[in-house]
Amino acid sequence: MGNIYDIIIVGSGPAGMTAAIYAIRANMKVLLLDRLAPGGQMINTNEVENYTGTGKLSGAELAIKMFEHTQELGVEFDYKTVVNISNGGDLKTVTCEEEGTVYQAKAVILATGTVPRRLGVPGEEEWAANGISWCAICDGAQYRDKEVVVIGGGNSAVEESIYLAGICTKLTIVTMLDLTADPKACDQLRKMPNVTIYPYQEVLEFTGTDRLTGVRFKSTKEDATERYVTCDGVFEYIGFSASSQAFADLGILDRTGCIQTDARMCTSVPGIFGAGDITVKHLRQIITACSDGAVAANSAASYVESLK
Ligand SMILES: Cc1cc2nc3c(=O)[nH]c(=O)nc-3n(C[C@H](O)[C@H](O)[C@H](O)COP(=O)(O)OP(=O)(O)OC[C@H]3O[C@@H](n4cnc5c(N)ncnc54)[C@H](O)[C@@H]3O)c2cc1C
Structure with a gap:
């Protein structure tokens, strides 16, 4: 199996993209995966007015800026839907839907977000x-x-x-x-x-x-x-669904399907980290997702270093 990375990040919303920036700047070999175009929920947001320093801009614009930032730093990105993550100790296996593609990494950051529930009524x-x-x-x-x-x-x-x-x-x-x-x-x-x-x-x-x-x-x-x-x-406000089916077997989810982490975004499984809306948290916003991503990448890089 040739595809071995230091850190694989699943989900390229603000949490995943920020994690990618911090991880590659920590000299890690990084792979960022998303089933859709990079940006996460920002893509569906008309205007963002509360992200520090940018003023008013469209969610899509902010998503593009963040993605360009990852690309300037050389982050490898691929369109993949992750269907399973297994913990093999020092090496985790990430399985994707597409032709059974499998990657391995020393650490995995899960930043798959949530989806707001909808009523499904006319209009x-x-x-x-x-x-x-x-x-x-x-x-x-x-x-x-x-x-x-x-x-x-x-x-x-x-x-x-x-x-x-x-x-x-x-x-x-x-x-x-x-x-x-x-x-x-x-x-x-x-x-x-x-x-x-x-x-x-x-x-x-x-x-x-x-x-x-x-x-x-x-x-x-x-x-x-x-x-x-x-x-x-x-x-x-009728609730949200956590996008966590792919890692339900890891034993890191609470009863709502969100990932339980500590303040360093570590889960109970060494080498598996959570970031952004998918984690158990109070304020789900772009800026808090970015903050989680930075902390998760810092913790993941320290973990990878500790394996040497
Ligand atoms: C309508 C709306 C408007 C909002 N407006 C604002 C705002 O103005 N300001 C603000 O600060 N916040 C806003 N938010 C909240 C903000 O968008 C979220 O808090 C933020 O996007 C969370 O970032 P994230 O990276 O954790 O997750 P997301 O942005 O949800 O990104 C998760 C990514 O993971 C991918 N993914 C999921 N599962 C898989 C899988 N199995 N395999 C591969 N990829 C996967 C998804 O495709 C997605 O790209 C808004 C939210 C909504 C719904």
Whole structure:
């Protein structure tokens, strides 16, 4: 088997690309893999306004800048879908879907991210990232003094609603159950004068012609009352799926499928590291993903050195 690297990085979002930059600058032989074009979720982001030092720019633009940075440093990139990672002690095996391609590395950094769950109702696809957002911290400022609907009632929905209600004129929460977040946060939200909560609802569709204009939903109780709320924007918080199926057997995931790491991004398996949204963490953002990637690469390089 000729393809032996010091460090293989799976996933080329901001976490993976930053890890690649730090790893190659630590004189490691690095391979960066992604099943899609480099950039991760940044590619689907209209505008990024909170990445330090860049001002406002499109997610795709930031993705290209990061990828060009990896290429200037000579990082090897390949389009591959990783389907399995096995821990062979000092040498890990990375198996890809494509014609059974197999690579080996002394260390592996897993930076495969998460995918926000979607409702799958009419209008959602049409207004995705153009009226419907999955990130209030990223897109909330566009709705200052406007009306928004938040879908969901868990911790993310409630925390982000408190933030949005502070800047929007009117906020409506539509949720499948009642609010299930931390009780103190729920109380704080319920007391906000511009907030209306509709529990036990099923979203039916997002409406609009030139732009998103409203949400239609109906009660899941016996009366099945239908309602329509007009709005300028929607934020969906109905959970996310961790892209971690390929390494489910390593015993490094929590019950939500995210990777448990320590502060140095080490997992419980020596030589396997996690970085970015796929790890158990509080704030999932580009800048925190980059930070994780830098720390993971530093730890992975130290680990590889320790094997010599
Ligand atoms: C709509 C939206 C808007 C956002 N806006 C902002 C914003 O304005 N500012 C901000 O800071 N954050 C924003 N975020 C959050 C930010 O995009 C993420 O926190 C960040 O991209 C996470 O980076 P990551 O590298 O951990 O993962 P990702 O960006 O998710 O990248 C993971 C990569 O891994 C690849 N991958 C997954 N599984 C495999 C596999 N088996 N084999 C090979 N490759 C694989 C994927 O194709 C993907 O390219 C937004 C998120 C969303 C959904």
